[in-house]
Amino acid sequence: xxxxxxxxxxxxxxxxxxxxxxxxxxxxxxxxxxxxxxxxxxxxxxxxxxxxxxxxxxxxxxxxxxxxxxxxxxxxxxxxxxxxxxxxxxxxxxxxxxxxxxxxxxxxxxxx
Amino acid sequence: xxxxxxxxxxxxxxxxxxxxxxxxxxxxxxxxxxxxxxxxxxxxxxxxxxxxxxxxxxxxxxxxxxxxxxxxxxxxxxxxxxxxxxxxxxxxxxxxxxxxxxxxxxxxxxxxxxxxxxxxxxxxxxxxxxxxxxxxxxxxxxxxxxxxxxxxxxxxxxxxxxxxxxxxxxxxxxxxxxxxxxxxxxxxxxxxxxxxxxxxxxxxxxxxxxxx
Numbered sequence: 001x002x003x004x005x006x007x008x009x010x011x012x013x014x015x016x017x018x019x020x021x022x023x024x025x026x027x028x029x030x031x032x033x034x035x036x037x038x039x040x041x042x043x044x045x046x047x048x049x050x051x052x053x054x055x056x057x058x059x060x061x062x063x064x065x066x067x068x069x070x071x072x073x074x075x076x077x078x079x080x081x082x083x084x085x086x087x088x089x090x091x092x093x094x095x096x097x098x099x100x101x102x103x104x105x106x107x108x109x110x111x112x
Numbered sequence: 113x114x115x116x117x118x119x120x121x122x123x124x125x126x127x128x129x130x131x132x133x134x135x136x137x138x139x140x141x142x143x144x145x146x147x148x149x150x151x152x153x154x155x156x157x158x159x160x161x162x163x164x165x166x167x168x169x170x171x172x173x174x175x176x177x178x179x180x181x182x183x184x185x186x187x188x189x190x191x192x193x194x195x196x197x198x199x200x201x202x203x204x205x206x207x208x209x210x211x212x213x214x215x216x217x218x219x220x221x222x223x224x225x226x227x228x229x230x231x232x233x234x235x236x237x238x239x240x241x242x243x244x245x246x247x248x249x250x251x252x253x254x255x256x257x258x259x260x261x262x263x264x265x266x267x268x269x270x271x272x273x274x275x276x277x278x279x280x281x282x283x284x285x286x287x288x289x290x291x292x293x294x295x296x297x298x299x300x301x302x303x304x305x306x307x308x309x310x311x312x313x314x315x316x317x318x319x320x321x322x323x324x
Binding site for chain 2: 046055066069075
């Protein structure tokens, strides 16, 4: 599995986590934030990001509001109450998974 | 580096040629592309034409629209199932009324086959007529801003048609010999259709208030 596939699989959790910290963000801002946090390692394309945002919105985890910025409409996403709970649950689930994965990939770490 | 008004309009024009129905996808794509072009011009020090060519080669507006439609259809079906589980008074009355008519038809000697054909025909006509009435009431508004209601209406009509067609193809003979299941099927379909139309009604009201 390529790293882009791994990233795509975790994208919803990344989005939920960022919005948990930032209150509200727009699409391009999310791509830039991920790029900044990973020092350019993770590059999120619009083709992966917006379908994820639309899916989370359809599932009721995100709510949106629009603002006029420099003559164009900007759509901001923020977490709903359900989205907040989902963010906490998914992040904790992923952390546990990464910990278990580390034990499998590097058993010595588990014994330290 | 901020883009000039004519440069933003140039990008808007490119997006308008991509056969996108949703205004909100157009708006979101425009904001994304403007930000991406501004960043390319600032950090890679390329001119507007080169930055735009690069950004255009990276985006796929059709894919975005397909994905959005898919999620909306799934959401409409999910909402309809949610409505079905709520079983409000109006739905219960609708169910009782339609089943009473069907039982009355059965009692006056109409064959199960005629009842089923008549029921399917009336169901489809009702779904089409009610959906069309919502769309007719939205005729004065910007057609592109109505796409959300149109899309939800499409989900309700298509799913009802699929259920009816599949039943007609695969279960028709079996249902003729099992009248109890025939009435159960008609009850469930009526329940589904009324729930779907209630979801459509909510979407229509929400859209009407949002665009006022």
